[in-house]
Amino acid sequence: MGRIVLDQVSKKFGDVEVIPPLDLTIEDGEFAVFVGPSGCGKSTLLRMIAGLEDLTSGNIEIDSEVVTEVPPSKRGLAMVFQSYALYPHMTVRKNIGFPLRMEKMAPDEIDKRVEAAAQSLNLIDYLDRKPGQLSGGQRQRVAIGRAIVRDPSAFLFDEPLSNLDAALRVGMRLEISEMHERMQTTMIYVTHDQVEAMTMANKIVVLQAGVIEQVGSPLDLYHKPQNVFVAGFIGSPKMNIFSGSEAEKHGAHTIGIRPEHTDVSMTDGTWEGRVGVAEHLGSDTFIHVHDTGLTDMITVRITGDISVKHGDKIYLTPQADQIHKFDAKGQRIA
Amino acid sequence: MSDRKLPRLLQAPAVLLLLVWMLIPLGMTLYFSFIRYVLNSLRRPEWTSPSLSNWRGFGNYEFVLKSKDFLLAIQNSLFIVCSILFLTVILGVLIAVLINKAFPGQGVVRVLLISPFFVMPAVNAVLWINMILDPVLGLQGIAVAGINEFLDGLRQIPVLGGFFSLWPEFEPVSFRATQTSAIAVIMMVTWQWTPFAVLIFMTSLQSEDQQQKEAAVLDGASTWSQFRFLTLPHLGRPIAIVVMIQAIFHLSLYAEIEIVSRGNGNKNLPYLIGEFANNNIGAASATGIFAVILANFVAIFLLRMVGKTLME
Amino acid sequence: MAIVAQSSKFSTYGRPVLAWGVGLLFFFPIFWMVLTSFKTDADAVKPEHLIFFTPTFDNYLNMTDNYDYWRFATNSVISAVSATAFTLFVSVPAAYAMAFNPSRSTKDVLMWMLSTKMLPAAAVLYPMIFLAKSIGLYDTHILIITVLSLINLPIAIWMLFTYFKEIPKDIIEAGKMDGVNTWGEIKEILVPLAWGGIASTALLVFIFCWNEAYWTVRLTTIDAATLSKLIEGNRAPEGLFFGRLSAVSTAAVGPIVVLGWFCQKQLVQGLTFGAVK
Incomplete structure (x- = not known):
């Protein structure tokens, strides 16, 4: 007991x-x-x-x-x-x-x-x-x-x-x-x-x-x-969390999207950015994306390997049902 | 929890003993310092036992302040302590840096070096003032006599002898004299305590960050710059410790002064108190209170310095 | 590059020579004392017998007749051993409590204890003589043992405190979880782990007691007089007895110096009060 x-x-x-x-x-x-x-x-x-x-x-x-x-x-x-x-x-x-x-x-x-x-x-x-x-x-x-x-x-x-x-x-x-x-x-x-x-x-x-x-x-x-x-604490790599107009679009003060819940395309998508460092683990690839206008850097995780170069233009699309919404006090909006 | 009471209980004997040790004699000293109290007086036999009816107020303090020995004793106390501290720290750092790196026989040299620290002060003084420093029979006397004899021999040489006869005879120095007895004390105590400083500095040097040194070498720092900007700051804390512990011991230096010259020209405060205490207890006690005040000045300063590092 | 080459040359030849020179220089007075102790009093002051002489053991054999050496030595042993034991008996529990159950006042208590060490002995000399005489303890072992214990108590507590603090708190706590009581903590964990520290504290206290030369000189006449008093009383300013004086001095410091050699490392570590690692 x-x-x-x-x-x-x-x-x-x-x-x-x-x-x-x-x-x-x-x-x-x-x-x-x-x-x-x-x-x-x-x-x-x-x-x-x-x-x-x-x-x-x-x-x-x-x-x-x-x-x-x-x-x-x-x-x-x-x-x-x-x-x-x-x-x-x-x-x-x-x-x-x-x-x-x-x-x-x-x-x-x-x-x-x-x-x-x-x-x-x-x-x-x-x-x-x-x-x-x-x-x-x-x-x-x-x-x-x-x-x-x-x-x-x-x-x-x-x-x-x-x-x-x-x-x-x-x-x-x-x-x-x-x-x-x-x-x-x-x-x-x-x-x-x-x-x-x-x-x-x-x-x-x-x-x-x-x-x-x-x-x-x-x-x-x-x-x-x-x-x-x-x-932000649970999950690795860390969830991308940001506030601003993009969050307001979803009716929240702050929104978060996990790296593994973001789709990537070289041609079109919701957010546009520039590839920073890409970490190739073999099974996964972590891409750090800059210049999205949302926050300093967005991390995405892609299963398998993908060939991108530093400075490439890249498009990101969050999976709509995986967006976490928070109010001004940082509490989850159900 | 009961965890709170037990520690207090375990500390209690030590705290109580020290409290009694500090308060009772010190309280008596304070009391005696305000009354007329002598051991022998044919004229005023009522002064020979402590009593409030012999109240003297600050009379003993005035008497002590006016006696020319008092100022000399304070000067001398500080002169001796500061000289010893200065010499032991400088010599200590130099020797520690010298023997810190491995060389054949390092262990033996360490043992040779530490030995003076264990010699009892009375033996230290007897040994130095007689067998080493005595102007006639000690090594000093023998050495000076030997040099003079040698020069005498040189003077007998034709032609060159004329040159050497211009040289004076060497005079051995008497270290029991008024002007020199403090020097003798400083010399013997420095001999005894430099080893202590060396060993503490060596312990500290061994924990010096070697990578930091290597980085400094790559940055083009000379041996001197390495010593000045890395080693010396690293030794700051041990130097503080050496200064504190030695100050504790040397402010109450007594045996050496007694043995070298019976205080001739070289009284420090403890010695002066001892002299007064041969008869004038009132004056001895007032001097004692002055000594406590002096020690407190030093103590506050030193304890601050060391206290910071204590609880880390 | 020149500097490097030079310094390595220094390391190979200069450093050992210089270091040995310094070591021998510092040891020389002790060597000289021991050497002189094997000379007759007459030879000891003759320049021609400075180094070459016929060694004699008479100075040692006659120590009892010349100085009553054993009486003083016995007193030194009795007071130093008892004072060391008593000091440890009081300081180990105190240091244990302070190291493992510190309260907010612990630091101040420690500071205060050390400050009593800075109280000039001379300031309370006469009251001590007065008290000792009035309760009939002047020139007794009890008095000397008490005073020696008290003056060394602060240093002992500080040294033990720093040794005990080196024991990880986790281990004491593990003991608590495993069901040891306070006595068990001291017996099963503290003493076995801090054995070296306790031993070197004991040794240092013993050395300080043995060498003490203020109270032992001023609070004794003959019955409890220690070796310090013996030497101090035979300063021989005319130097007629260098041989026998050297012998008795050697006998007074020899045991302590040898003891110190064996334990120098631990001693130094304790004396730094944990401020130097």
């Missing part, structure tokens, strides 16, 4: 309110991702759930029990830190077994659990090494192992992949998703990388300046961003 409810939770550091009161419910078994630009308060929120940071006001409930005043280790949560936070003076075996030892579990039971966790994480050959002798990916696994052995009601991940190189990151991403599928335990995952959010989450919580901008499934956020911020 692991249903986590935040009720009017807020945080001030001195006089600075980093998180104004907010409500949020994470259902049992959900994979929730907190995503947002750095400094948006997502890590603070996670640390408040963990009990590492006091609340300024509000309450946190885990499985209908108020845990606001409960110390971190008694909340039944396990956390994986960005820096892994392994104990450098202990072997892998000791590291993984440490929380169990603190619970005063019998040594042979600890051994059994540590072995089982190490087995599932492919760490069995490294049990007697110290963290300093492991690679980044292996350290990450040890940190996860230390969380798994406690059999927590929820896992908390604080940007766990940001210290890994790109290739490893993709692998670990899959492993964590796999782990969630297998265990069906609640997981809360903090990241600034929207790709991680989109690929792993059941529920994405987009934060900006301590405020929840939108909560929803990855595809909800992609198709129906509630406001300009979410629209």
Whole structure:
């Protein structure tokens, strides 16, 4: 079990309110991702759930029990830190077994659990090494192992992949998703990388300046961003967003169109522009178009390869049903 | 959470001890500085125990300010501390830059260099003033005598001897004399603390950005420009640290001054206080308060400098 | 190009020669003291025996008769060891609290602590003598141990604070998540991780205690007098006893210098108060 409810939770550091009161419910078994630009308060929120940071006001409930005043280790949560936070003076075996030892579990039971966790994480050959002798990916696994052995009601991940190189990151991403599928335990995952959010989450919580901008499934956020911020944050390459007369034509203050929802032609179309840089990925081509009179640059994404030259004249046509409209406050117009 | 109380509790013993250590003796000093209080007086035996009835107001302060030793002691305190700071920082930077690059025996040279820092001040002073600086029996005396003897020999040479007889006899310097004893103290303390500066600067140099230096070389910077515009600014913070720690230690210099000349011509404030404290406690206490004020000036300045870097 | 070639020539020959020269120059006074300690008092002041002489161990063998060396050395050991232990006992918990649970006043508290170190000892000399005499502690180990602890407490807390701050906060928090209490945090995580820092702090405090020459000289007469007092009392201005004085001086500083050699790197790092990496 692991249903986590935040009720009017807020945080001030001195006089600075980093998180104004907010409500949020994470259902049992959900994979929730907190995503947002750095400094948006997502890590603070996670640390408040963990009990590492006091609340300024509000309450946190885990499985209908108020845990606001409960110390971190008694909340039944396990956390994986960005820096892994392994104990450098202990072997892998000791590291993984440490929380169990603190619970005063019998040594042979600890051994059994540590072995089982190490087995599932492919760490069995490294049990007697110290963290300093492991690679980044292996350290990450040890940190996860230390969380798994406690059999927590929820896992908390604080940007766990940001210290890994790109290739490893993709692998670990899959492993964590796999782990969630297998265990069906609640997981809360903090990241600034929207790709991680989109690929792993059941529920994405987009934060900006301590405020929840939108909560929803990855595809909800992609198709129906509630406001300009979410629209710009989710999706890669970024959505093209601009205001002005073109937006007014659609009855909105601001409109947005994703690069992949714009058709391209060399002969005619709605908007006219000049090709800047074209990035050929093979499977896709990203074209950065200038001089459209709409905004500095519009990015379009075309499946497959297309041959354009820098400076070519180009025509763009947005797919009418894919235009996102926002009012003057940046909120979505239904 | 209970997380708040425990840290306070853990700090409490240290804070309380230091508070008591600071307040009680300092309060007594303040009190003594306003009363007539001497250890021995046949004429006025009532002055030999501290009592409010012997109130003297600012009399002790006036007495101290008027005594010619006081001004000399302040000048001398500052002269000694500033000279030592100046010398140790300059020598420290030069030596650190010299030995920072790898060369055969670097480790041994480091060990040789650091050694003086661990010598106890009393031994340092005894060693320097006797075995090295003594004008007759010390190395100085022996060296000067040797040079004079050698010159004497040269004077015996026909023709050329005439030239050398124009040379004067060398006089060894007595470092226990009024004019020179401060120099002796500066010399021995500089010897002891330059190693400290060197090691701190070396630690800092090792963290210097090598790519920045390479970029500077490509930009055509000379060795001197590299030192002036990259290395020296990089050393700013360690220099501040070296200055602060040394100021703490050298403002209260005592053993060296006592051993070199018993304060002859070379009293600093601590020494002057010690002298007063042989009988006139009132005056010693007033001088002590002046010393506290002086130290506070220095402290505010230094702590500001270092405080900024502390919590990063 | 000429400059590069020149500087590389300097690196090959000039730098080592100059560096060794400086190193030997700084070490020379210590070398000279040790050398003199093997000369008889008569030889020690004779120019013809400056370098060539018949070495003798008499100065060391007679240290007890000449100076009562062991009595002072024992006092030095007792006061320095006890003061170091007491200092650590008070400073480790304080530094731990400040490093891992800093409040807004922590910085000011640290500054204030260091400022007590700047309080001139001489300013409170007489009150200390007065207090010590009136409660009968003058010239006792307890007094010297207390004073040595107090004057070194600020430096110890600062050093430990900087060492503790190097421990990633994440690790302490991971410990919290894993269910360690405060005592466990100190025992299981802090001490094993900061062992080097704690050891070098202890060492430096020990060295400062051993070398202290203001309070130990002024607050003792004979019973608790340390080696500093012994040396200070035998300044031998007429230089008649250079040999035996060198021997007792060597015996007073030898252990500390050797100890310092082994730990110089860690010591320096701690003394920079974390401001130099």
